Amino acid sequence: MIVQPEGIFYQMLTVENIPNLVEEHLVKGRPVDKLMYVPSKGKPPIPKLSDIAFFSKQRLVVLKNRGLIDPEKIDEYIARDGYQALAKALTSMDSEQVIEQVKGSGLRGRGGAGFSTGLKWELTRKSSGNGKYIICNADEGDPGAFMDRSIIESDPHSVLEGMVIGAYAIGAAEGCIYIREEYPLATKRLHIAIDQAREYGLLGEDILGSGFSFDITVHRGAGAFVCGEETSLIGSLQGQTPEPRIRPPFPAQSGLWGKPTNINNVETWANIPTIINRGAEWFASIGTESSKGTKVFSVVGKVNNTGLVEVPMGMTMREIVFDIGGGIPGGKKFKAVQTGGPSGGCIPESLVDLPIDYERLMEVGSIMGSGGLIVMDEETCMVDVARYFLDFLRSESCGKCTTCREGIAAMHDIVADICNGKGEPENIGLLEELAEAIKDASLCALGGTAPNPVLSTLRYFRDEYDAHIKDKKCPAGVCRALISYRIDPEKCKGCMLCGKHCPEKAIGGEPKGPQTIDLEKCIKCGVCRESCKFEAVLIE
Amino acid sequence: MTQEISIKKNSNGKIGAVMVLGAGVAGIQASLDLADMGYKVYLVENKPSIGGAMAQLDKTFPTNDCAMCLLSPKLVDTARHPNIEIITNADLHKLDGEAGNFTAIIDKRPRYIDEEKCTGCGTCTNNCPVRNIAHFEDVDELGKVHLSQEDQQVIEQILAGHESERAAVISVLQDINARYRYLPEDILRHTAKALDIPLSRVYSIATFYNSFSLVPRGKYVVRVCMGTACHVKGGYQILQALERMLKIASGGTTEDNLFSLEEVRCLGCCGLAPVITVNEDLYGSVKQAKLPKILERYQDESVVAESTVGGTE
Numbered sequence: 001m002i003v004q005p006e007g008i009f010y011q012m013l014t015v016e017n018i019p020n021l022v023e024e025h026l027v028k029g030r031p032v033d034k035l036m037y038v039p040s041k042g043k044p045p046i047p048k049l050s051d052i053a054f055f056s057k058q059r060l061v062v063l064k065n066r067g068l069i070d071p072e073k074i075d076e077y078i079a080r081d082g083y084q085a086l087a088k089a090l091t092s093m094d095s096e097q098v099i100e101q102v103k104g105s106g107l108r109g110r111g112g113a114g115f116s117t118g119l120k121w122e123l124t125r126k127s128s129g130n131g132k133y134i135i136c137n138a139d140e141g142d143p144g145a146f147m148d149r150s151i152i153e154s155d156p157h158s159v160l161e162g163m164v165i166g167a168y169a170i171g172a173a174e175g176c177i178y179i180r181e182e183y184p185l186a187t188k189r190l191h192i193a194i195d196q197a198r199e200y201g202l203l204g205e206d207i208l209g210s211g212f213s214f215d216i217t218v219h220r221g222a223g224a225f226v227c228g229e230e231t232s233l234i235g236s237l238q239g240q241t242p243e244p245r246i247r248p249p250f251p252a253q254s255g256l257w258g259k260p261t262n263i264n265n266v267e268t269w270a271n272i273p274t275i276i277n278r279g280a281e282w283f284a285s286i287g288t289e290s291s292k293g294t295k296v297f298s299v300v301g302k303v304n305n306t307g308l309v310e311v312p313m314g315m316t317m318r319e320i321v322f323d324i325g326g327g328i329p330g331g332k333k334f335k336a337v338q339t340g341g342p343s344g345g346c347i348p349e350s351l352v353d354l355p356i357d358y359e360r361l362m363e364v365g366s367i368m369g370s371g372g373l374i375v376m377d378e379e380t381c382m383v384d385v386a387r388y389f390l391d392f393l394r395s396e397s398c399g400k401c402t403t404c405r406e407g408i409a410a411m412h413d414i415v416a417d418i419c420n421g422k423g424e425p426e427n428i429g430l431l432e433e434l435a436e437a438i439k440d441a442s443l444c445a446l447g448g449t450a451p452n453p454v455l456s457t458l459r460y461f462r463d464e465y466d467a468h469i470k471d472k473k474c475p476a477g478v479c480r481a482l483i484s485y486r487i488d489p490e491k492c493k494g495c496m497l498c499g500k501h502c503p504e505k506a507i508g509g510e511p512k513g514p515q516t517i518d519l520e521k522c523i524k525c526g527v528c529r530e531s532c533k534f535e536a537v538l539i540e
Numbered sequence: 541m542t543q544e545i546s547i548k549k550n551s552n553g554k555i556g557a558v559m560v561l562g563a564g565v566a567g568i569q570a571s572l573d574l575a576d577m578g579y580k581v582y583l584v585e586n587k588p589s590i591g592g593a594m595a596q597l598d599k600t601f602p603t604n605d606c607a608m609c610l611l612s613p614k615l616v617d618t619a620r621h622p623n624i625e626i627i628t629n630a631d632l633h634k635l636d637g638e639a640g641n642f643t644a645i646i647d648k649r650p651r652y653i654d655e656e657k658c659t660g661c662g663t664c665t666n667n668c669p670v671r672n673i674a675h676f677e678d679v680d681e682l683g684k685v686h687l688s689q690e691d692q693q694v695i696e697q698i699l700a701g702h703e704s705e706r707a708a709v710i711s712v713l714q715d716i717n718a719r720y721r722y723l724p725e726d727i728l729r730h731t732a733k734a735l736d737i738p739l740s741r742v743y744s745i746a747t748f749y750n751s752f753s754l755v756p757r758g759k760y761v762v763r764v765c766m767g768t769a770c771h772v773k774g775g776y777q778i779l780q781a782l783e784r785m786l787k788i789a790s791g792g793t794t795e796d797n798l799f800s801l802e803e804v805r806c807l808g809c810c811g812l813a814p815v816i817t818v819n820e821d822l823y824g825s826v827k828q829a830k831l832p833k834i835l836e837r838y839q840d841e842s843v844v845a846e847s848t849v850g851g852t853e
């Protein structure tokens with residue numbers, strides 16, 4: 001909650017806090033310290049929203065309306081300059097000028113590959129053939145990223161406005177939004193937004209009296225990661241089995257129903273109105289040499305402030321994780337940040353000062369992806385993370401290419417063996433060999449980038465692989481076959497909570513005395529460690 | 541077309557040619573071995589193509605090797621081997637003679653295409669106006685759909701809702717899935733007919749997407765997020781704890797049909813990791829120790845529901 005005009009920010013409020021707050025602050029004018037944000041234990045609270053690093057370091061372009069408007073009311077969007085860009089484009093610009101602006105802004109696709117949006121529009125526009133389509137890719141498949149969901153839920157009209165402008169520039173008459181079925185609220189809000197826009201004459205026939213007609217339909221996905229890939233998405237829209245197909249022809253030449261099709265990510269579309277409103281130069285003034293504008297990241301995992309942040313391109317990982325994210329909880333040591341989802345890689349602590357843009361991330365063996373930043377601390381095992389991604393990709397591979405289908409499974413089995421303490425030193429070479437084959441021989445980027453999580457963890461965390469293979473130890477204490485639990489008799493107070501939760505009844509001891517774990521019975525589920533209030537359960 | 545195979549005898553009176561019946565993987569391997577030993581091999585197969593059942597398998601037992609990866613090099617070798625002649629779409633009509641000197645009469649069914657010129661590009665199947673009857677389906681059963689009146693109404697209604705769509709199949713399946721919480725077989729058959737697409741297409745879509753199930757789900761579907769954020773915060777432990785508590789493996793349904801356990805790839809609430817959902821209810825920052833309480837809520841409800849049913853009897 002924010003109290004204006006001072007801009008005092010209160011957090012984690014419950015109903016019980018409210019009388020006190022109203023009495024103290026609103027009536028007596030005394031801000032309530034204990035409900036304010038505290039950066040870390042022992043530090044003084046920060047009263048003003050604008051002083052809290054989580055907010056002050058951010059720069060809101062795409063998320064500018066988040067929380068400030070009711071997403072189900074088009075009037076509130078319009079009150080904050082909504083649909084002004086559309087009016088500007090339709091009345092005072094021709095389609096080439098719109099494309100010039102988008103090209104000049106340097107906007108690159110936010111869906112993963114980072115292709116220049118203006119260029120893509122131009123290609124589709126120049127493709128011969130009528131009945132062109134545009135598609136909004138809202139199949140946010142990267143686990144750990146949820147910016148597209150948030151944009152649609154909090155500001156659906158910005159996406160619609162971007163799409164109408166794009167359709168005008170490209171010369172498309174129909175648009176599709178392909179949204180994951182895991183996002184029911186976002187789907188509902190999209191439908192509401194589309195209905196309202198139609199009512200206001202901002203969608204449909206003869207938009208704003210300009211003679212330009214365009215309409216949008218919404219399609220739900222059904223839970224397949226590969227459907228985020230553009231050719232597969234188009235297949236899914238056509239009611240086929242969504243297997244990616246070979247490119248060229250690119251969708252810009254032959255896409256949905258064989259027509260030229262322009263496909264962009266939600267965040268890409270949502271950037272368009274601001275670019276048209278404020279101009280290409282303004283947008284291009286934010287960010288780095290090659291990557292312009294802002295990027296929304298979802299900062300999640302082992303970090304104090306989880307959530308979406310929007311920052312200018314080129315901000316360092318350190319600023320995002322430590323200043324905005326507030327560092328690692330529980331005083332644990334930072335280990336790495338994983339970016340780019342299953343196609344990306346891990347950025348180790350040594351590279352934490354790296355300014356983030358498309359090129360730099362590529363250089364260090366990761367990718368921008370859709371913007372999920374998963375923070376990992378010393379208790380995250382990097383071999384296990386590699387195994388996790390391989391497992392993910394193994395089950396999400398559509399199975400069309402043998403190298404992807406079989407190769408990822410083979411890599412998974414090797415890495416799983418390493419996690420289970422059955423690894424051999426020669427496994428590493430084999431992993432690298434398989435990685436090459438999968439990269440070279442897969443048709444779509446799912447297979448083409450699948451080995452990245454393994455290669456990047458091998459590159460930066462080779463010591464962890466060695467520990468698993470040679471010493472049969474998991475330094476982070478994650479891989480079950482290589483660890484055992486023990487209760488520290490010094491710390492244990494004998495509250496017996498762990499024994500109560502233990503599913504195998506493997507914990508014994510006298511009340512108020514130190515407890516012990518029967519390692520024969522222990523299945524290493526970790527519930528004792530999770531429930532211990534005194535941090536007395538150790539992993540060895 | 542009937543082909544008669546008879547070959548000149550060798551000096552020892554035996555014939556240096558072998559006929560192999562059935563071009564499954566066993567027949568193919570036998571043919572390759574014989575051909576490598578120098579025999580002329582006639583490989584006769586009833587189906588239009590060689591490969592047999594193995595070509596339809598995904599994996600082989602017990603090593604889980606990829607079936608096609610093992611088979612396809614053999615297929616290519618067989619087709620290219622100068623000592624092997626493949627006779628497909630054919631039946632053995634008559635066999636005369638004795639060991640070392642047989643005469644076989646083979647009936648070859650027509651293909652209506654020029655085998656010499658065909659490159660196997662598949663364009664004809666795509667453009668064929670008549671739907672082919674699959675080889676593997678029981679022809680008598682085909683087209684028999686047993687729907688109750690209620691089901692009939694439901695599916696008609698669903699289909700009517702998507703009449704205007706150009707590719708309605710996914711939306712229709714989604715609606716069926718929302719109504720029944722899985723995809724019943726008879727309804728799928730009906731859908732295939734109504735939309736005029738092959739049943740195999742409907743199945744290939746139904747089995748591709750994670751959100752469809754071909755077996756009935758329990759009253760409550762417990763979904764555990766297996767996204768990255770949830771993984772690093774212990775999602776896997778939660779899944780295993782649920783497997784223990786419900787005594788089912790992930791993907792299974794409890795015997796009383798109360799709970800199904802499924803995995804999902806990121807629910808988009810990664811800030812609350814680890815996350816599980818039970819039907820529409822979402823639980824964030826889940827701990828193993830909290831799970832029994834969560835499950836209990838739904839178990840209790842079922843007790844209530846059951847007792848009211850019992851009371852009306």
Ligand SMILES: Cc1cc2nc3c(=O)[nH]c(=O)nc-3n(C[C@H](O)[C@H](O)[C@H](O)COP(=O)(O)O)c2cc1C
Nearest residue numbers: 109110111139140141228229230264265268445446
């Ligand atoms: C396996 C795979 C999954 C993808 N998933 C997504 C996704 O979830 N969301 C998305 O916007 N793009 C995804 N993409 C990228 C799209 O193919 C496409 O490049 C993108 O939608 C283009 O939009 P943009 O130019 O605005 O980035 C994926 C690509 C691959 C290969």
Ligand code: FES
Nearest residue numbers: 765767770807810
């Ligand atoms: S990773 Fe579990 S909700 Fe996103």
